[in-house]
Amino acid sequence: MCKLKRSMRLRANLLQPLKDVVTIYTRHDCLEELTSNEKLFFRLSRVLLKFPKDIDWVLCHFCFWQKKTVDNATDSSSTRGRSWALVASIILLKAVEVLPALGEVLKAGRSLLITDIKESMCQHPKFKALHERSIYLHTCPF
Numbered sequence: 001m002c003k004l005k006r007s008m009r010l011r012a013n014l015l016q017p018l019k020d021v022v023t024i025y026t027r028h029d030c031l032e033e034l035t036s037n038e039k040l041f042f043r044l045s046r047v048l049l050k051f052p053k054d055i056d057w058v059l060c061h062f063c064f065w066q067k068k069t070v071d072n073a074t075d076s077s078s079t080r081g082r083s084w085a086l087v088a089s090i091i092l093l094k095a096v097e098v099l100p101a102l103g104e105v106l107k108a109g110r111s112l113l114i115t116d117i118k119e120s121m122c123q124h125p126k127f128k129a130l131h132e133r134s135i136y137l138h139t140c141p142f
Contacts, residue, residue, distance in 0.1 A: 030113040043105045050098045052091045096130045 018024050034041045052058075103122025106114050121127060 026111075026113050030109075030111040033109060033111045033114065037108070040105070040108050043108075044102075047098065047102050047105050050101065052094045054091060055095050058088045058091050093130070093134055096127055097134055099127055099131060 018027075034044070099122050103118055106118040106122060109115065109118070
């Protein structure tokens with residue numbers, strides 16, 4: 001099912017391409033840098049492989065997820081929803097753990113898109129706090 005969603009997203013992007021010239025040039029500059037700087041390209045490829053496979057699906061789900069109030073806590077659909085939310089949270093935590101390595105690789109990038117990603121994701125205070133908290137939780141004995 002995930003592959004179907006990804007192919008639908010790819011099809012939508014191909015049938016309705018970008019029209020914003022600034023975004024097109026920004027992406028073009030980023031691709032040009034990645035194709036001209038092999039070291040950056042291969043280091044970035046290795047770091048991106050460490051991200052959980054379903055991270056795009058999880059992020060899209062959280063972006064469009066409407067909070068539901070559940071009257072009956074023993075309802076099987078609410079239990080399923082809670083289980084899914086727990087799994088999604090673990091996937092997001094695994095992604096946050098990779099952000100410092102991604103930030104380290106992106107330091108070598110000079111294009112606007114790469115520096116924006118580095119500043120907005122890798123150096124964001126909330127992500128740093130989550131990463132530090134996950135390190136703390138890994139070191140605490142249960």
